[in-house]
Amino acid sequence: IEEMPQKESEEIRDIFREFGFQEDDLEVAVERITSNKNLWLKFMIQEEIGLVPGTMDNPTSIGLISAVSFLMGAIPVIAPFFFVYSVSKALLIAAIVLIVLLFIMGVWKTRFTKVHWLRSGIETLAFGGLSCGIGFSLGRIIAALVH
Structure with missing residues (x-):
């Protein structure tokens, strides 16, 4: 404004x-x-x-929504590690699932942002992929330091 x-x-x-x-x-x-x-x-x-005053006043509801959202995003990505014996294959499957889900989430987000669906999908994929890459790299560094 x-x-x-x-x-x-x-x-x-x-x-x-x-x-x-x-x-x-x-x-x-x-x-x-x-x-x-x-x-x-x-x-x-x-x-x-699309924010309406008073719709997010209950901390319990906000916490439950956050927990369910986290589980919905995490379960498909970690599921391969429970069903595939090879860790490297499970990691590859998890990465593919993550890429697909991040892109879909970016496309879905356009319902609220009014940004072109392809741009939003790629943008969400890029930022999500970058944050996952950083997290994965930090995990490897910490594992190397601990061992």
Whole structure:
């Protein structure tokens, strides 16, 4: 809002177009929203990002959502180590599963971010792969130091 007001007001215009507003009403609505920075910010948080005040107030719910999300992401990646005897084959399968899941998660994320699906998939894959690579490398370094 502060750095790129034209771009942000155009995003509001796009949101109201999706709501079915015609040009005359569209301009009035955009003007009303953008004339009050607090209202503008609240509107952008709710409509563009999709955060609704009060939806994340319960710490228990947040903890359960985090735990289930972690398990849903971790189980497919560690499962090969339980079913494949060879550690190197299990690692290869886990890496392939991870690559596929990271890309799918990036594509799924576009429902909320409105970024092109391919860019989002590759971006999520790159950042997730980088963090996994760093974690794997640190694990190998620590294992070498301990032994």
